[in-house]
Amino acid sequence: MKALVYHGPGNRVWEEVPTPTIQDPTDAIVKVTKTTICGTDLHIMKGDVPTVTEGRILGHEGIGIIEQIGNAVSNFKVGDKVLISCITSCGRCEPCKKRMYSHCANGGGWVLGHLIDGTQAEYVRIPFADNSLYHAPVGMDEDALVMISDILPTGFECGVLNGQVSPGDTVVIVGAGPVGLAATLTAQFYSPAELIVVDTDGNRLEVAMELGATQVISNADGKAVEKIMNLTDGQGVDVAIEAVGVPATFDICQRIVKAGGHIANVGVHGKSVTLEIERLWAHNITLTTRLVDTETTPMLLKVVQSGKIKPNQLVTHHYKLDEMMTAYDTFGNAAKEQALKIILTNE
Numbered sequence: 001m002k003a004l005v006y007h008g009p010g011n012r013v014w015e016e017v018p019t020p021t022i023q024d025p026t027d028a029i030v031k032v033t034k035t036t037i038c039g040t041d042l043h044i045m046k047g048d049v050p051t052v053t054e055g056r057i058l059g060h061e062g063i064g065i066i067e068q069i070g071n072a073v074s075n076f077k078v079g080d081k082v083l084i085s086c087i088t089s090c091g092r093c094e095p096c097k098k099r100m101y102s103h104c105a106n107g108g109g110w111v112l113g114h115l116i117d118g119t120q121a122e123y124v125r126i127p128f129a130d131n132s133l134y135h136a137p138v139g140m141d142e143d144a145l146v147m148i149s150d151i152l153p154t155g156f157e158c159g160v161l162n163g164q165v166s167p168g169d170t171v172v173i174v175g176a177g178p179v180g181l182a183a184t185l186t187a188q189f190y191s192p193a194e195l196i197v198v199d200t201d202g203n204r205l206e207v208a209m210e211l212g213a214t215q216v217i218s219n220a221d222g223k224a225v226e227k228i229m230n231l232t233d234g235q236g237v238d239v240a241i242e243a244v245g246v247p248a249t250f251d252i253c254q255r256i257v258k259a260g261g262h263i264a265n266v267g268v269h270g271k272s273v274t275l276e277i278e279r280l281w282a283h284n285i286t287l288t289t290r291l292v293d294t295e296t297t298p299m300l301l302k303v304v305q306s307g308k309i310k311p312n313q314l315v316t317h318h319y320k321l322d323e324m325m326t327a328y329d330t331f332g333n334a335a336k337e338q339a340l341k342i343i344l345t346n347e
Contacts, residue, residue: 003057003121004324009047014324017057020117020125025072026090028129030082034146035062035119035321035344037331039177040268043245044113045332048270052114059120060086060112061149063136066129073129081136083301084119084126086150087294088112091131101131102291108132110291120324122346134297137305143343144304147182147311151341152300154266154292155182159241160190161296162288163264169238170194172228173213174252176204177334178314178341179266180243181211185309186300188212192239196231198224198252203338211313219252228256242266247273260284314341321346 001019006012020029038061044052052058066080076082088108089101102109108128112118117125126132136145160183165171169192173180176199187195197208198217205216217227229236236258242250245267253263254276263285275287303309317337319327321344330337 001122002322003117004059004328006044006052006054006056006058008054010045012045012058012325012328014322017121019123022068022070023125024127025070026128026130027070028066028073028076028126028133029068030064030084030124030126030133031067031346032062032064032084032119032122032124032321033346034064034142035059035346036146036149037120037327037342037344038150039179041113041120042332043268043270046270048268049114056113057117057121058113059118059124060110060114061146061151062119062124063142063145063149064124066133067123069129075130076133076135083134083136083145083297084112084124084149085132085134085294085297086110086112086154087292088127088132090128096131099293099295101293101295120344122321134301137301140305141312143315144310144312146343147314147341148297148300148304150292151178151182151314152186152304152311153294153296155179155184155243156186156296156300157292157294158266158290159183159243159264160187162290163239163241163262164286165190165192165239167191168193170196170232171239171241172196172198172237172253172256173241173243174198174224174249175243175267176201176208176216177243180241181208181314181340182311183241183243183266184208184211184213185311196228196237198228201335203335204340207340224252225255232256232258237261239264245269247271254280257283257285261286263287265289315343316340317342319344
């Protein structure tokens, strides 16, 4: 089969590799029908995730059709159309029983495209299939379904839930990439009074307004903090969601949060940040970090199926699966290409 293989920082190849096989009774082999590229994949390509070793097939999102199952798989059968979760979980260990699936102690967590081969391929092996796959609702938009693999639960769980967004809050989301926009969509579940999105990309700020932001702020001039403090009469915001993963955006969040407020970090950080504890120690703030657990995936499937939110609005480009190298080039030049999420279809 063909797959996108990581050969060290800056080096990726679409190449022939062995088709995966059943290794454990709880495995399933899924023929990938649609997948996508994540900002985390770009972090991997930059060398920000050293646990990804040379020769790894990347990707942790997608949908597909089950081709084979191990003899211990009971919730699925060959031919089922499934959503692949970005998080693999055994469902039995102590972290899983706490619904902290990202820290599964039996070889799960974020492993696809990280510690084991992932979904940017024609076929993928899914460990613990009963707990790591979801039946695809009949007739559901497939592009929207792919968004539920990762970015929708990530923006919701790591940003909105960890930030404890409440009715009447002033919420700022720093970063209008796919995950930041997923947080924009799902923050509206809790009726914030103000939902402000910050970015340097004018096109992404336009999309944020279309998706429900009440205001947008360009940080192209580096003055986002000043603008936000002016908007809030110097008080700051109830919730600041960091959705980029660089020191500059974290700095914005810690400088705009009000006393008693929340900073919810979502971004994947490859470099250290400076926590201004000398200023924040007495502010009663809450700072959270999290790797998505996908505990909300069943709920999000129902909400998207009902049409309450439409995450397929985040899809800007479509390619065939064997155009993976071109798709990476497009996603890597997102501002120029006006790219958000890219769908790759295995035809």
